[in-house]
Amino acid sequence: MTLLEVDDLTVRFPTDDGLVTAVTGLSFRVEPGQTLGIVGESGSGKSITSMAVLGILPRRARVTGSIRFQGRELLGLSEGQLRPLRGNRIAMVFQDALTALNPVRTVGEQIAEAIRVHDARPRRAELRRRSVELLDVVGIPSPATRAGQYPHELSGGMRQRVMIAMSIANEPELLIADEPTTALDVTVQAQIMDVIERIQDRTDAAILLITHDLGVVAGVADRVLVMYAGAKVEEGPVEPIFYETAHPYTQGLLASLPRLDRRERGELYRIPGQPPSPRHRPEGCAFHPRCRHAQPGRCDTGVPVPSAVGAAHTAACLRLGEFEGAGA
Numbered sequence: 001m002t003l004l005e006v007d008d009l010t011v012r013f014p015t016d017d018g019l020v021t022a023v024t025g026l027s028f029r030v031e032p033g034q035t036l037g038i039v040g041e042s043g044s045g046k047s048i049t050s051m052a053v054l055g056i057l058p059r060r061a062r063v064t065g066s067i068r069f070q071g072r073e074l075l076g077l078s079e080g081q082l083r084p085l086r087g088n089r090i091a092m093v094f095q096d097a098l099t100a101l102n103p104v105r106t107v108g109e110q111i112a113e114a115i116r117v118h119d120a121r122p123r124r125a126e127l128r129r130r131s132v133e134l135l136d137v138v139g140i141p142s143p144a145t146r147a148g149q150y151p152h153e154l155s156g157g158m159r160q161r162v163m164i165a166m167s168i169a170n171e172p173e174l175l176i177a178d179e180p181t182t183a184l185d186v187t188v189q190a191q192i193m194d195v196i197e198r199i200q201d202r203t204d205a206a207i208l209l210i211t212h213d214l215g216v217v218a219g220v221a222d223r224v225l226v227m228y229a230g231a232k233v234e235e236g237p238v239e240p241i242f243y244e245t246a247h248p249y250t251q252g253l254l255a256s257l258p259r260l261d262r263r264e265r266g267e268l269y270r271i272p273g274q275p276p277s278p279r280h281r282p283e284g285c286a287f288h289p290r291c292r293h294a295q296p297g298r299c300d301t302g303v304p305v306p307s308a309v310g311a312a313h314t315a316a317c318l319r320l321g322e323f324e325g326a327g328a
């Protein structure tokens, strides 16, 4: 059975200027054990999507569409119905490990607490054993000693590992990692991605990996979904996304990646302009003011919808096939 099915998800917020649309008509699937990377610039609706799945959007958010987890509709469930799922079957790794951890409790106690919230049975010694084991799983050296330490005694990378240990404490079927490495330096980022891969091998959890960095998903994702201005612009298995890139926005993201084989010095490519605010989305294709393939009279009026460009590969562009793909 498909683990997570999101259909036509739309999230709006009432504001003083009227309704603001953060996510619009978004559909995707995650199969058991699969990693889906969701990529897009700031404000594209990535976090709002993950919050919708976890049922932690602000109350005033207006949500329509459907979010089914293991076949069960989550939209419309009460807080009491969602609580047993959250942190247990669906877990989340937050971006900022320092503020998410409790400064006055040891990391071992905090992991034990994460286990106990959903399983009151284990005794003290068993909780301690499992906490140390989890610290070991996420690659913390001397886990028994570290379990007795406080968050401030650990480096940023170590704290992020502790957060991951807490999120997998109950062996969730779905792990949502929202920018898990953004606050870390590049070496530590790579280590954290290794931990995420290792966890997947060990627990068979599906992972929703959210990032603004297309490079981060290359090594770990099975599928990639690219978002722009709240909507899906391209989705497919990781290889076609990188080698048969169809959408001009994804092509721009790829061209902005630092690459070892580009030896020339100078500034990295940047997609011109800024992503639009949800209050002022352009008419037609939301990407048209920044798109080098935009055609006046066409791209500023017609609204592109995802259409097939390959096996399980879709892109939402009115000019598909009319220009060269970026390739690798």
Ligand SMILES: Nc1ncnc2c1ncn2[C@@H]1O[C@H](COP(=O)(O)OP(=O)(O)OP(=O)(O)O)[C@@H](O)[C@H]1O
Pocket (backbone or CB within 6 Å): 013, 015, 020, 021, 022, 023, 040, 041, 042, 043, 044, 045, 046, 047, 048, 049, 058, 212, 277, 278
């Ligand atoms: N509570 C809110 N009220 C009104 N608008 C909101 C609210 N929360 C988010 N938004 C808007 O929804 C849009 C999507 O936000 P979201 O946080 O999902 O972006 P993101 O892709 O996660 O960006 P980032 O990479 O910066 O984390 C943003 O433009 C934001 O302004």
Ligand code: SF4
Pocket (backbone or CB within 6 Å): 247, 248, 249, 285, 286, 287, 288, 289, 291, 292, 293, 294, 295, 299, 304, 316, 317, 318, 319, 320
């Ligand atoms: S529809 Fe037009 S503006 Fe939008 S991505 Fe395609 S070519 Fe560019």
Ligand SMILES: [Mg+2]
Pocket (backbone or CB within 6 Å): 046, 047, 048, 178
């Ligand atoms: Mg975000």
